[in-house]
Amino acid sequence: xxxxxxxxxxxxxxxxxxxxxxxxxxxxxxxxxxxxxxxxxxxxxxxxxxxxxxxxxxxxxxxxxxxxxxxxxxxxxxxxxxxxxxxxxxxxxxxxxxxxxxxxxxxxxxxxxxxxxxxxxxxxxxxxxxxxxxxxxxxxxxxxxxxxxxxxxxxxxxxxxxxxxxxxxxxxxxxxxxxxxxxxxxxxxxxxxxxxxxxxxxxxxxxxxxxxxxxxxxxxxxxxxxxxxxxxxxxx
Amino acid sequence: xxxxxxxxxxxxxxxxxxxxxxxxxxxxxxxxxxxxxxxxxxxxxxxxxxxxxxxxxxxxxxxxxxxxxxxxxxxxxxxxxxxxxxxxxxxxxxxxxxxxxxxxxxxxxxxxxxxxxxxxxxxxxxxxxxxxxxxxxxxxxxxxxxxxxxxxxxxxxxxxxxxxxxxxxxxxxxxxxxxxxxxxxxxxxxxxxxxxxxxxxxxxxxxxx
Numbered sequence: 001x002x003x004x005x006x007x008x009x010x011x012x013x014x015x016x017x018x019x020x021x022x023x024x025x026x027x028x029x030x031x032x033x034x035x036x037x038x039x040x041x042x043x044x045x046x047x048x049x050x051x052x053x054x055x056x057x058x059x060x061x062x063x064x065x066x067x068x069x070x071x072x073x074x075x076x077x078x079x080x081x082x083x084x085x086x087x088x089x090x091x092x093x094x095x096x097x098x099x100x101x102x103x104x105x106x107x108x109x110x111x112x113x114x115x116x117x118x119x120x121x122x123x124x125x126x127x128x129x130x131x132x133x134x135x136x137x138x139x140x141x142x143x144x145x146x147x148x149x150x151x152x153x154x155x156x157x158x159x160x161x162x163x164x165x166x167x168x169x170x171x172x173x174x175x176x177x178x179x180x181x182x183x184x185x186x187x188x189x190x191x192x193x194x195x196x197x198x199x200x201x202x203x204x205x206x207x208x209x210x211x212x213x214x215x216x217x218x219x220x221x222x223x224x225x226x227x228x229x230x231x232x233x234x235x236x
Numbered sequence: 237x238x239x240x241x242x243x244x245x246x247x248x249x250x251x252x253x254x255x256x257x258x259x260x261x262x263x264x265x266x267x268x269x270x271x272x273x274x275x276x277x278x279x280x281x282x283x284x285x286x287x288x289x290x291x292x293x294x295x296x297x298x299x300x301x302x303x304x305x306x307x308x309x310x311x312x313x314x315x316x317x318x319x320x321x322x323x324x325x326x327x328x329x330x331x332x333x334x335x336x337x338x339x340x341x342x343x344x345x346x347x348x349x350x351x352x353x354x355x356x357x358x359x360x361x362x363x364x365x366x367x368x369x370x371x372x373x374x375x376x377x378x379x380x381x382x383x384x385x386x387x388x389x390x391x392x393x394x395x396x397x398x399x400x401x402x403x404x405x406x407x408x409x410x411x412x413x414x415x416x417x418x419x420x421x422x423x424x425x426x427x428x429x430x431x432x433x434x435x436x437x438x439x440x441x442x443x444x445x
Contacts (some may be wrong), residue, residue, distance in 0.1 A: 003251065003254045006251050006252075006254040006255045006258065007254050007255070007257065007258040007261075007359065008258065008347075010254065010255040010256065010258015010259045010261070011258045011259075011260060011261055011262040012249065012258075013255075013258070013259050014258060014261060014262015014263040014264075014265070014266065015258060015262045015263075015265065015266045016257040016262075017259065017262070017263060018250050018251065018262065018263050018266035018267060020242040020265070024427065027261045027307070032247075036361065040339060041406060045306060056307075056309060056320065056321065056323065056364070057307040057309070057320055057335070059306060059307075059335075070317055070319040070320050070321075071317075071319060072317035072318065072319055073306060073307055073317050073320070074305070074306040074307070075303075075428070075437060076306075076316075076337070077335070078344075078345040078349065080278070080279045080280065080281055080344070080345060080346050080347065080369060080370065081281040081337065081345060081347060081348055081369055082279070082368065082370075083278065084347075084348060084367070084369045086306065086309060086335055086348055086350075088309065088333055088335065088350075090325075090328070097324065097326065098325040098327040098328060098362055100327070100328060101323075101328055101331050101352070102336070102353070103333060103350045105348055105365070105367040105373070107278070107367070107369035108276040108278070110274065110276050110277065110278055110370075112275045112276050113268065113271050113275075114275055115271060122369075122372075122396070122397070124367055124373040124375075124396060126350050126352060126363065126375070128352055128354050128361070128363070130327060130328070130330065130331075130354070130356045133361070134352070134354070134361055134363050134377070136365060136375035136393065136394050138373065138395075139255075139394040150293075155436065169306060171262055174396075178303070181394070181396075183323075183375060183393055183394035184379060185363055185375065185377040185393050186359065187359065187361070187419060188361070188376050227387060233257070234351065
């Protein structure tokens with residue numbers, strides 16, 4: 001019997017060591033500086049509330065950490081959309097003025113590979129900015145750095161929470177430099193193909209309530225004017 | 237260096253070895269499980285796609301109103317849900333947004349969608365984004381003026397995943413419910429997407445055969 005207990009304890013320690021190795025793996029590094037932060041092209045910089053209670057509306061399956069907002073919003077409980085969340089939020093410019101409305105759909109991705117440090121979410125944005133027009137942003141996001149540096153320390157904390165200052169780029173593709181694909185639909189950006197990067201800064205997180213203090217950012221790089229003709233999408 | 241293992245009796249030595257084997261097995265089991273078991277496995281409804289008469293593939297979705305409306309926000313209009321606070325800022329005064337669950341031809345929910353309408357100076361915009369979690373998303377820019385027959389048509393401007401290489405168009409049409417059932421919707425928005433694949437040049441070697 002004591003050998004079975006010894007083997008069981010060994011198994012638990014082995015699994016624990018594996019999880020620790022995964023979380024503290026030095027080969028799974030953050031990507032560092034966003035390629036758009038050093039761009040010389042004109043950039044649209046947007047900010048938005050990442051805390052559901054501060055958005056216009058947020059919904060999911062109703063069983064996740066983040067609670068839907070407002071209270072009576074329809075929940076996404078059907079099987080094909082159970083791992084999807086939807087958010088409508090006010091988009092603000094760099095001077096914190098209201099710039100437009102954004103809608104984001106996020107779904108857990110089957111390309112998630114925890115062994116490689118990929119916790120992937122497929123997401124799309126629809127953004128309408130009166131100054132620029134409508135845009136569609138398509139991207140994959142990796143939440144592994146957030147889990148490793150914010151959620152895991154919150155889990156280890158006796159208060160089941162985390163406070164600090166974490167900022168990271170979430171976009172990891174499909175662009176070659178880990179950027180999101182952005183397509184203009186109307187207005188000034190009609191027909192343009194652009195690159196984008198979404199980031200998140202978190203100040204407080206709770207395992208019971210999710211994000212408590214956080215802000216999202218979206219940088220969209222407009223094509224340089226000399227390349228504008230090449231970047232315009234052929235429309236029939 | 238003291239030989240700690242040598243100081244153990246046979247029983248203790250076997251116990252320690254069992255523990256160490258357990259650690260190795262635990263490491264292997266965790267790695268194997270993460271490799272073999274998918275962390276995310278999306279539920280898929282089979283696509284109901286038909287061949288369109290003038291090339292391309294057609295797929296129909298619909299939204300039952302009001303039961304599939306997730307939210308609706310517009311300045312000066314009743315919001316859905318009623319406790320939703322639509323921003324009063326002048327910069328977004330001409331924008332209205334509706335979020336829906338979308339259903340396939342078998343009436344099963346397969347995704348979510350946003351329909352946005354905006355008036356900005358002389359420019360009117362109506363856009364749809366359909367998001368089907370296991371398949372991808374489609375961005376459609378609609379013509380503002382309805383066609384004869386009461387439907388609007390729009391061009392597929394972009395897509396992701398399965399729809400990334402497709403172009404085509406989509407129509408939207410409001411169909412009033414004529415059923416007398418108490419639980420019946422007041423009507424439905426019917427969306428018909430027609431996808432056309434990108435033309436790819438033939439491989440010269442293949443075409444000469």
